[in-house]
Amino acid sequence: MDDLIRTLDSDVEIESEEEFAQSKGRQKRKEKQEDAGGLNPEFVFDLTDATYGQILSEHASLGDVVNSGTKPQPISVDDIIARRKVERIPESRKRKREEDSEDESVSDDESEIQPDGSSESESQSPKNSSQKDEEDEIQSDAESSSEEEEEETEMDKERKAAFFAAEEEQMQDMPSTFLTMNLSRPIMKSLTSLSFHTPTPIQAATIPVALLGKDIVGNAVTGSGKTAAFMIPILERLLYRQKGKNAAATRCLVLVPTRELAVQCFEVGTKLAAHTDIQMSLVVGGLSLKAQEATLRSKPDLVIATPGRLIDHLRNSPTFNLDALDVLVLDEADRMLSDGFADELEEIVKSCPRSRQTMLFSATMTDSVDELVKMSLNKPVRLFVDPKRATAKGLVQEFVRVKAGRESERAAILVTLCKRTFRERVIIFFRSKKLAHQMRIMFGLLDMRADELHGDLTQEQRLTSLQAFRDGKVDYLMATDLASRGLDIKGIETVINYDMPGQLAQYLHRVGRTARAGKNGRSVTLVGEADRKMLKAAIKHGSSEDKVRHRLVPAEVVEKWSEQIGSLQDEIQIVLDQEKEAKQMRQAEMELQKGENMLKYEDEIFSRPARTWFQTSKEKEQAQEKSRRQYEAGLGDNKAAKVVAGKATIKPKRDKFAGLSRKAKRRKLAQEEDAQIKDSVTIKASIREAKKAQRPTRIGLPEGRKAGKEKRGKAKAIRKKTSTKLGKGLGFSKDAAETSRRGREGARASKTDAIGRPKQRQKSSKG
Numbered sequence: 228m229d230d231l232i233r234t235l236d237s238d239v240e241i242e243s244e245e246e247f248a249q250s251k252g253r254q255k256r257k258e259k260q261e262d263a264g265g266l267n268p269e270f271v272f273d274l275t276d277a278t279y280g281q282i283l284s285e286h287a288s289l290g291d292v293v294n295s296g297t298k299p300q301p302i303s304v305d306d307i308i309a310r311r312k313v314e315r316i317p318e319s320r321k322r323k324r325e326e327d328s329e330d331e332s333v334s335d336d337e338s339e340i341q342p343d344g345s346s347e348s349e350s351q352s353p354k355n356s357s358q359k360d361e362e363d364e365i366q367s368d369a370e371s372s373s374e375e376e377e378e379e380t381e382m383d384k385e386r387k388a389a390f391f392a393a394e395e396e397q398m399q400d401m402p403s404t405f406l407t408m409n410l411s412r413p414i415m416k417s418l419t420s421l422s423f424h425t426p427t428p429i430q431a432a433t434i435p436v437a438l439l440g441k442d443i444v445g446n447a448v449t450g451s452g453k454t455a456a457f458m459i460p461i462l463e464r465l466l467y468r469q470k471g472k473n474a475a476a477t478r479c480l481v482l483v484p485t486r487e488l489a490v491q492c493f494e495v496g497t498k499l500a501a502h503t504d505i506q507m508s509l510v511v512g513g514l515s516l517k518a519q520e521a522t523l524r525s526k527p528d529l530v531i532a533t534p535g536r537l538i539d540h541l542r543n544s545p546t547f548n549l550d551a552l553d554v555l556v557l558d559e560a561d562r563m564l565s566d567g568f569a570d571e572l573e574e575i576v577k578s579c580p581r582s583r584q585t586m587l588f589s590a591t592m593t594d595s596v597d598e599l600v601k602m603s604l605n606k607p608v609r610l611f612v613d614p615k616r617a618t619a620k621g622l623v624q625e626f627v628r629v630k631a632g633r634e635s636e637r638a639a640i641l642v643t644l645c646k647r648t649f650r651e652r653v654i655i656f657f658r659s660k661k662l663a664h665q666m667r668i669m670f671g672l673l674d675m676r677a678d679e680l681h682g683d684l685t686q687e688q689r690l691t692s693l694q695a696f697r698d699g700k701v702d703y704l705m706a707t708d709l710a711s712r713g714l715d716i717k718g719i720e721t722v723i724n725y726d727m728p729g730q731l732a733q734y735l736h737r738v739g740r741t742a743r744a745g746k747n748g749r750s751v752t753l754v755g756e757a758d759r760k761m762l763k764a765a766i767k768h769g770s771s772e773d774k775v776r777h778r779l780v781p782a783e784v785v786e787k788w789s790e791q792i793g794s795l796q797d798e799i800q801i802v803l804d805q806e807k808e809a810k811q812m813r814q815a816e817m818e819l820q821k822g823e824n825m826l827k828y829e830d831e832i833f834s835r836p837a838r839t840w841f842q843t844s845k846e847k848e849q850a851q852e853k854s855r856r857q858y859e860a861g862l863g864d865n866k867a868a869k870v871v872a873g874k875a876t877i878k879p880k881r882d883k884f885a886g887l888s889r890k891a892k893r894r895k896l897a898q899e900e901d902a903q904i905k906d907s908v909t910i911k912a913s914i915r916e917a918k919k920a921q922r923p924t925r926i927g928l929p930e931g932r933k934a935g936k937e938k939r940g941k942a943k944a945i946r947k948k949t950s951t952k953l954g955k956g957l958g959f960s961k962d963a964a965e966t967s968r969r970g971r972e973g974a975r976a977s978k979t980d981a982i983g984r985p986k987q988r989q990k991s992s993k994g
C-alpha cells in the first residue's frame with residue numbers, strides 16, 4: 228500500500244500543441260510496448276466506427292426507425308451557442324477573453340516540462356502545507372480502506388454452496404485458444420476477421436460451460452470481452468437449430484438495460500454471425516415500433532432487447548412470444564436485477580419457459596443468492612474471473628480533492644483539467660442531465676468541442692452524439708450514468724467524474740469506459756468531503772497493480788477559470804432560454820400537426836386496436852423514482868439501499884373507496900369490473916387466439932410424429948411430453964439426435980457434466 232498513492236509530481240501538464248502531439252506519440256509507443264494483459268493490444272474494435280451511423284443511415288429517413296413520439300424535434304444547441312458567440316457577446320467581454328487567454332498561456336509556460344519529468348512550477352515552488360495535508364489525507368484513506376473488509380458469514384457461504392454448482396465444476400482446464408473450443412467454421416471465420424486471436428479469460432471460462440447448456444453467473448472486469456463470451460456460444464448453438472419453414476422461432480434473448488448498449492450488442496452479434504444464416508433483431512425503445520413488429524413477425528432466432536419495449540411487443544404484437552426460448556442472457560445483470568427493472572424482469576421471465584438456459588453477466592456481478600433466486604437458475608456455474616480485481620489492469624485512477632467550502636469551484640477545476648491536460652477523447656460523467664447539458668453549453672462557449680448523452684435527448688440525438696464522439700468530431704462527451712455501463716468506444720483515453728457516483732458499482736462502470744481490451748487509460752475523479760467513504764471503496768477495489776494517484780490542480784489557474792465561468796453565467800442562461808423558446812415553438816408546431824392528422828385520419832386512427840401497457844405512466848414513474856432513490860442513496864448493492872428505497876415508497880395508502888357512500892362504492896366497483904372484463908374478453912382473447920395460431924412448431928420434434936399427434940388433437944399433451952423428454956435441447960435438432968458431447972449441447976446439463984474440458988467433436992458435425 229506504501230506507494231499506492233502517488234502525487235502527480237512527475238505527471239506533466241502538457242503545454243503547447245506541439246508538445247501535446249509529441250507526448251501523445253510517446254505515450255502511444257509506450258502503450259504498445261506494455262503488457263497487454265492477455266488481450267491483443269493491436270486490436271482495433273472493428274465495428275468500423277459506424278455502430279450508430281449504420282443504424283441511422285440504413286434507413287433513408289430517420290422517421291423509419293426513430294420514434295420521436297410527441298417529443299419536439301431536436302433543437303441544435305450548437306447553433307444557438309454559435310449565434311450567441313458571434314452576435315451577442317459584447318466587445319468588452321471578447322477583449323476580456325483575449326486577455327484571459329493570454330494569461331492562460333503565461334500560466335502554461337510556468338509549468339513547462341522539465342527533463343526529469345516534473346513540471347517547472349511544481350519543482351520551483353515547494354508544496355505548500357495545505358497540499359501536503361491533502362496528500363496525507365488521501366494517503367490515509369488508502370491505508371484505512373484496506374482495513375474495512377466485509378466478512379461473509381458462514382450461513383452465506385453455505386447458502387452459496389447449495390445454490391451454485393460445486394466448486395470443482397467451476398473454471399477447470401480453460402482452453403487457451405478458440406481452436407480447442409471446437410467452434411464451427413463460420414464462427415471461427417468471424418473471430419479471425421474481428422482479430423480475436425486468443426480468448427480472454429472470461430471467454431475461455433464461459434464458452435465451454437455455456438455450450439453444455441448450463442446456467443452461468445459470470446463476472447469479469449470492464450472491457451474484458453464479456454459480450455463475445457455469451458454471444459459466441461449462443462451463435463454456435465443456433466447453428467444447430469432446426470431449420471425449415473415451420474421451425475422459425477425466437478430461441479435466444481439478450482436483455483440489456485440501455486438502448487445504446489443494445490445497439491452495440493446487436494452490432495457485435497451481427498459481426499460474429501456474419502458467415503451464418505442466423506437472423507437477429509434489435510428491439511429497443513425509441514426506434515420504430517412498426518419496423519420492429521415487422522421483423523419480429525419473421526421470428527428472428529436471436530432478439531437483443533431492452534425490457535420495456537420487449538414487453539410492449541409481447542403484449543401487443545400478436546405473433547411474437549417467447550414460448551420457444553432456449554437461452555436467456557442478462558447483460559449488466561446486477562443492474563437488471565435491481566429494483567428499477569424488477570417488475571419488467573418478472574414479467575419477461577414469466578413469459579419464458581422454465582427449461583431455458585440462463586446466463587447473467589456483469590463487471591460488478593453479485594453472487595448474492597437473494598438477488599439471484601429471482602431468475603430461477605438451475606445450479607448455476609459461478610464464473611468469477613479474478614474477483615479481487617475490480618478495475619482493468621491498464622487503468623490509472625486519479626483523484627482531485629475539492630475542499631470543503633469550495634464546491635463551487637468544481638466547474639473551474641473541470642475546465643482547468645480539460646484546457647491543460649485532457650484535450651481529446653474524454654468522457655465526463657455528471658450526476659444529473661441538467662448539469663451535463665449546462666456544461667455542454669459552457670464548453671461550447673469556451674470553444675471546446677463537446678456533445679452530450681443523457682435521457683433528456685431523443686433517441687436520434689442520443690445515437691447521433693455518440694456517433695459524433697466515436698468519430699472524433701467532438702472531444703468531450705458530457706454524459707450521465709446512462710452511458711456508464713457497457714459502452715465500448717475505441718480510444719477513450721480519459722474518464723472524468725465531475726462528481727463521485729453514489730454507488731461503487733457505478734464508479735467501476737464509469738471508469739471502465741477507458742482502459743479496455745488491454746489498453747491503458749486514466750480516470751480522474753473530483754472528490755468532495757462527502758465522498759470520503761466512496762473514495763476509500765474505490766481505492767480498495769483497485770488491485771495493487773493499479774496505480775492510484777492524487778492530482779494537484781494549480782489553485783491560481785482554477786481561480787482564473789472560476790472568474791471566467793462566473794462571467795459566462797448570463798450567456799449560459801440566455802442560451803438555455805433561447806433553447807426553451809425554440810423547443811416550445813417546435814412543440815406547438817407538432818401539436819398543430821397532430822391535431823390536423825387527427826382530423827384527417829380520425830377513422831383510421833380509431834379503428835386500430837388499442838395497445839395495452841404493462842405499466843401505467845404513473846407506475847413507470849414510480850419505478851423510476853424508486854430506481855433514482857436507490858441510486859442517490861448510493862447503496863444500491865446492499866441491504867441499506869433497500870431500506871432507503873423502501874422507506875421512500877412506504878406511504879400510508881389511501882383506500883380508493885375512502886369517503887364514498889356504499890352505493891357509490893358499489894358503482895365504482897362495478898365500473899372497474901366492466902372495464903376489466905372488456906379488456907380481457909375482447910383484447911386478451913383475440914391476442915391469445917392469434918398467438919395460439921402462430922405458436923411455433925415445437926423444435927426438435929420429428930415432423931411425422933408431431934403431425935400425427937396433432938391430428939389426434941393432443942397438441943397440449945405433446946408439448947408437455949416433449950418438454951420433459953428433451954428439455955431445452957429441443958432448440959437444436961442435431962443436438963437431440965447426436966449422442967456425443969456435441970449432441971448434448973443445448974440440453975440441460977446434468978450434474979456429471981465436466982466443465983471446461985474440451986472434448987473432440989465429431990468431424991461430421993463441423994461447419
Ligand SMILES: Nc1ncnc2c1ncn2[C@@H]1O[C@H](COP(=O)(O)OP(=O)(O)OP(=O)(O)O)[C@@H](O)[C@H]1O
Pocket residue numbers: 266267270272273422423424425426427430447448449450451452453454455589590712713714715739743744
Ligand atoms: N478475444 C478478444 N481478443 C481481442 N479483443 C477482444 C476479444 N474479445 C473482446 N475483445 C474486445 O474487447 C473490447 C471490450 O469487449 P466488451 O465490450 O465485450 O467488454 P465487456 O467485458 O462487456 O465490458 P463492460 O463490462 O464494460 O460491458 C471490445 O472492443 C472487444 O472487441
